[in-house]
Amino acid sequence: MSTPRAPAGARRAGARRRGSARTRPHVGEWNVTLSGATRERIFGRVATLIAHAAGRTGDRARDWESVAVTAPDEAALLVDWANELIGRSEASGLAYADLREVAVL
Numbered sequence: 001m002s003t004p005r006a007p008a009g010a011r012r013a014g015a016r017r018r019g020s021a022r023t024r025p026h027v028g029e030w031n032v033t034l035s036g037a038t039r040e041r042i043f044g045r046v047a048t049l050i051a052h053a054a055g056r057t058g059d060r061a062r063d064w065e066s067v068a069v070t071a072p073d074e075a076a077l078l079v080d081w082a083n084e085l086i087g088r089s090e091a092s093g094l095a096y097a098d099l100r101e102v103a104v105l
Contacts, residue, residue, distance in 0.1 A: 021045040023053075039074070040102040043081055050085050051097030062092075064100055077104070 019036030032049060036042040069084050071077035085096050 019045060021049045023049075039104040043078065043102050043104060044099050046078065046082050047085055047096050047099055050082060050089065051095035054089050054095040062094060067096075074104075 019034070019041050021032060021034050023030065023032050030053075032046075034042050034045050034049075036045055065088075067081075067084055067088070069077060069080040071080045089095055
């Protein structure tokens with residue numbers, strides 16, 4: 001009996017993959033390329049990317065806030081999530097770089 005082998009370049013189960021985020025030039029909008037091992041990590045990367053783009057927003061510590069968005073599909077949900085964080089950052093002068101829990105349902 002032979003042992004099954006993973007395809008070349010495959011990652012073993014449980015292997016940590018950090019993911020990545022980078023901005024890309026795009027006319028009229030902000031275009032980013034994201035990767036992550038889970039949907040939750042991708043949503044977390046969006047928050048970090050937006051917080052870094054916001055720059056220094058002050059040293060005020062605030063209580064944790066709950067953020068919930070809904071959308072008809074995952075792509076729209078990711079855009080709505082980003083827009084919600086951008087709107088909150090602009091209104092409050094805070095960057096939402098630290099996430100306690102992310103659940104994509």
